[in-house]
Amino acid sequence: MTKEATKQVTNEATNQETKEAAKQAGAKVYGNLIGGQWLPALGGKTLLNVNPADHTDVVGEFPASDASDVALAVAAAKKAFSSWRLVPAPKRAEILYRAGQLLAERKEQYAREMTREMGKVLAETRGDVQEAIDEAYYVAGEGRRLFGQTTPSELANKFAMSVRMPVGVIGMIAPWNFPMAIPSWKLFPALVAGNTCIIKPAEDTPLSTYNLVQTLMDAGLPEGVVNIVSGYGPEAGAPLVEHPEVRAISFTGSSAVGSLVAQRAAATFKPVSLEMGGKNAMIVMDDANLELALEGALWGAFGTTGQRCTATSRILLHRAIAAEFSAKLVERARALRVGNGLEAGVEVGPQVNAQQIATSAEYVAIALAEGAKLLTGGKALTEGVFSKGTFFAPTIFGGVTPTMRIAREEVFGPVVALIEFETIEEAIEIANSIDYGLSTSLYSRDVNRAFAAMRDLEAGITYINAPTIGAEVHLPFGGVKKTGNGHREGLGALDFYTTWKSVYVDFSDRLQRAQIDNAE
Numbered sequence: 001m002t003k004e005a006t007k008q009v010t011n012e013a014t015n016q017e018t019k020e021a022a023k024q025a026g027a028k029v030y031g032n033l034i035g036g037q038w039l040p041a042l043g044g045k046t047l048l049n050v051n052p053a054d055h056t057d058v059v060g061e062f063p064a065s066d067a068s069d070v071a072l073a074v075a076a077a078k079k080a081f082s083s084w085r086l087v088p089a090p091k092r093a094e095i096l097y098r099a100g101q102l103l104a105e106r107k108e109q110y111a112r113e114m115t116r117e118m119g120k121v122l123a124e125t126r127g128d129v130q131e132a133i134d135e136a137y138y139v140a141g142e143g144r145r146l147f148g149q150t151t152p153s154e155l156a157n158k159f160a161m162s163v164r165m166p167v168g169v170i171g172m173i174a175p176w177n178f179p180m181a182i183p184s185w186k187l188f189p190a191l192v193a194g195n196t197c198i199i200k201p202a203e204d205t206p207l208s209t210y211n212l213v214q215t216l217m218d219a220g221l222p223e224g225v226v227n228i229v230s231g232y233g234p235e236a237g238a239p240l241v242e243h244p245e246v247r248a249i250s251f252t253g254s255s256a257v258g259s260l261v262a263q264r265a266a267a268t269f270k271p272v273s274l275e276m277g278g279k280n281a282m283i284v285m286d287d288a289n290l291e292l293a294l295e296g297a298l299w300g301a302f303g304t305t306g307q308r309c310t311a312t313s314r315i316l317l318h319r320a321i322a323a324e325f326s327a328k329l330v331e332r333a334r335a336l337r338v339g340n341g342l343e344a345g346v347e348v349g350p351q352v353n354a355q356q357i358a359t360s361a362e363y364v365a366i367a368l369a370e371g372a373k374l375l376t377g378g379k380a381l382t383e384g385v386f387s388k389g390t391f392f393a394p395t396i397f398g399g400v401t402p403t404m405r406i407a408r409e410e411v412f413g414p415v416v417a418l419i420e421f422e423t424i425e426e427a428i429e430i431a432n433s434i435d436y437g438l439s440t441s442l443y444s445r446d447v448n449r450a451f452a453a454m455r456d457l458e459a460g461i462t463y464i465n466a467p468t469i470g471a472e473v474h475l476p477f478g479g480v481k482k483t484g485n486g487h488r489e490g491l492g493a494l495d496f497y498t499t500w501k502s503v504y505v506d507f508s509d510r511l512q513r514a515q516i517d518n519a520e
Ligand code: NAD
Pocket: 004, 173, 174, 175, 176, 177, 178, 200, 201, 202, 203, 231, 232, 233, 234, 236, 237, 238, 241, 252, 253, 254, 255, 257, 258, 260, 261, 275, 276, 277, 278, 308, 309, 310, 410, 412, 438, 478, 483
């Protein structure tokens, strides 16, 4: 059974157990947003959004859509495109400015709702909403900057320019770990460029996408410009990828599903932007500020419960400081307070679902079997306050070698591998030796080492004296190798959401043949 299928079976089992309880507790029922109308899935199926810190707390019941719902949404988006593309870009941008203001007003409410559906601690969900606010203001500025070029023609009395055109109806598929920020990275640049959109949120975290899109509607977005189709990947995501009227797909998620998406999109020649997994290395040199590096390691590895594509999942330690650093890191990891992210003082929330817990446990077993040394954690937390949720202890493996699976494969949980090295060249070689290439970091006070790392680390992002997490919206975001297929979110996203048109205006009043009449 594929990971996606297992996840669905798990969710459906949870559904049956809790659906009755949800009804009794009055959990809110949500529809798909199609052409401005909130509609149940045509097939009548639903999925439950439950709090990973407390499975008895049902956040809401959402449509489990299929191809028929996708078809309706595509028709609505296509209809809306005919008028939205003609709205002047600065006017489209004004809606994003207003949405940014409304998000700022609603930040606390949306952050609390996000912690309830996704689990990460409140400080981080506030950051997630803030990222959407930042993206709104950043992209709104692009409404007056959708620059093309003018260039001299090779012929007399002829004018040449290139202009950016919208692509059309765009399909978007999102993961659960940044349930508002990632949809905003996709929706806002697509909208300012004049596209219409259908977004399929992750099945674990639809509410934050609903909150984001509701905000856009409240800010004045016309009906049908953004549509939401919620549901599972194979039933609701795949038809979006395959629909012939969807002109492009923006996907963020695992490399396994991304590969499927790219193959299916190829049948209709759709451009696909893929943002996928990571196995991100932090290198700590012998001259580093160790206290700073420790703080960074703790935040990079266990922030968001290790469930960031940029999470610090490998820490490469110079042999001279490895023993001291490992001992201190273990001590601090043990002291981290795990719990419900809504409670003050909690530093590490739950994992998002039982499937993620199973993956963390599976990699603990793999690492042990390969000879890595478990320094702390290594198991799900199930007693007392943890019994209602999906919690995993912050976990550190020492004695990891670069060829072990725990050093090469993405876990997407609070599990970090410590690897020792002797020289910076060796560290960079280890960092580069894996299939992923998203984020990297170097802790050193030596400027020569810093510049060598910036140049030689194979990744879309390199931090110096900061952990592998902490991207800002106005820089390019994405990676190389198995992490991405060359596109970027943030700076560069407009290149995906627009298509170039070259325009020639001949005002000579006679036929002028390029490459022929001027070829003397
Ligand atoms: P996932 O691949 O399981 O799911 C991502 C989305 O794809 C979900 O909405 C899911 O329903 C959908 N999907 C699943 N099967 C599909 C199919 N056959 N056709 C179409 N859509 C389908 O990933 P996840 O568990 O939600 O998220 C975790 C992964 O996302 C990690 O690998 C993480 O590194 C990655 N991620 C990457 C970035 C980035 O920008 N590089 C950011 C966040 C997360």
